[in-house]
Amino acid sequence: MGKHFLIALGLVLISLARVGNAHPVSYKEAIGVMAWNQSFMSDYWLTYSFAPNAAIAARGMRMEMPEGQYLVYFPQFDWLAKRWNNPDSQANIYVYGGAGGARLANRDGYAGQVGIEADAESRSWFIMGKWESMWSNLTDVFHHGEFRVGLAPYEAEFNEIASWLMIQVQYHPTLTKKYAITPLARLFYKNVLWEAGVSLQGDWMLNFMFHF
Amino acid sequence: MKTTGKLLILGMMLSTLAMASGTEVKIGVNGMVCGFCAQGITKKFKAENAVESVDVKLSEKKVTLILREKQDLPDDRIKQILTDSGFNVQKIERQGI
Numbered sequence: 001m002g003k004h005f006l007i008a009l010g011l012v013l014i015s016l017a018r019v020g021n022a023h024p025v026s027y028k029e030a031i032g033v034m035a036w037n038q039s040f041m042s043d044y045w046l047t048y049s050f051a052p053n054a055a056i057a058a059r060g061m062r063m064e065m066p067e068g069q070y071l072v073y074f075p076q077f078d079w080l081a082k083r084w085n086n087p088d089s090q091a092n093i094y095v096y097g098g099a100g101g102a103r104l105a106n107r108d109g110y111a112g113q114v115g116i117e118a119d120a121e122s123r124s125w126f127i128m129g130k131w132e133s134m135w136s137n138l139t140d141v142f143h144h145g146e147f148r149v150g151l152a153p154y155e156a157e158f159n160e161i162a163s164w165l166m167i168q169v170q171y172h173p174t175l176t177k178k179y180a181i182t183p184l185a186r187l188f189y190k191n192v193l194w195e196a197g198v199s200l201q202g203d204w205m206l207n208f209m210f211h212f
Numbered sequence: 213m214k215t216t217g218k219l220l221i222l223g224m225m226l227s228t229l230a231m232a233s234g235t236e237v238k239i240g241v242n243g244m245v246c247g248f249c250a251q252g253i254t255k256k257f258k259a260e261n262a263v264e265s266v267d268v269k270l271s272e273k274k275v276t277l278i279l280r281e282k283q284d285l286p287d288d289r290i291k292q293i294l295t296d297s298g299f300n301v302q303k304i305e306r307q308g309i
Contacts, residue, residue: 026249026252026298027251027252027253027255027256027296027297027298028252028296028297029296030252052295052296052297052298083243083298084243085242085243085298085299085300086242086243087242087273087302088245088273089243089245090243090244090245090246090249121245121246122245123245123246123270123271155270155271156247156270157247157269157270157271158247158250158268158269158270159247159268160247162246162247162248188247188248189247190247190248190251191248191251193248211251
């Protein structure tokens with residue numbers, strides 16, 4: 001039942017990706033720095049887009065599990081599998097994966113991870129879904145599903161501060177917090193993006209991203 | 213004779229002004245819905261010697277370039293820059309300014 005639910009959820013998220021917005025790969029020769037922080041999980045990316053549809057990344061993650069703190073760090077390859085550029089919207093599907101070191105409750109090991117992300121956006125709405133699975137010799141398979149919808153209260157021009165209101169739903173059954181529903185605000189100006197929110201369970205979230 | 217001289221001077225002045233001005237290139241771009249994502253466009257075009265200024269208008273789905281006098285940026289190069297930035301060119305229009 002659980003497995004079928006996850007497969008169905010993944011298919012729904014992928015099918016929603018008719019149009020989109022993109023983080024794992026940016027414009028050619030762009031360097032991106034991304035940091036997602038929540039009380040139960042952090043995710044840091046340093047990416048270099050060497051082609052319009054491909055990037056290499058150094059990634060580190062922190063996850064709070066019942067056994068203790070779980071840290072993973074690995075090189076990653078990001079691939080923009082498909083992009084739709086429409087007059088008023090854009091959509092993307094990304095696939096990525098990597099393998100490297102892991103540490104759980106003072107035990108060292110290794111981990112490998114794959115993920116798929118699909119997003120779509122116009123200047124006034126945004127939708128994104130992703131699924132990641134990570135294998136390690138230290139613990140059970142880690143799954144992470146995330147879904148977002150957002151609306152912009154106004155359509156910002158290129159040199160104006162853009163603001164968004166979003167709701168994020170996360171599902172990660174092996175963490176201390178199995179799910180989180182987080183209303184959040186996103187602001188960006190030029191090449192810097194900030195997000196902040198608090199989940200319905202009271203967990204804070206603070207994200208930051210910029211590219212140059 | 214006097215009138216001819218004045219016309220010649222006027223003509224020279226006008227031609228000098230025409231040479232001093234550049235070209236405006238208006239580019240229709242598909243997929244340009246987010247300023248954060250479109251940053252690469254300004255960065256890439258500003259790196260081109262021929263480009264004096266870049267103006268991105270998300271609402272019009274348009275990028276406007278002002279080229280330096282006596283300089284040109286071929287359509288193929290414009291398309292390449294926008295493709296590398298992750299977007300598609302819809303049309304390119306040029307006019308002298």
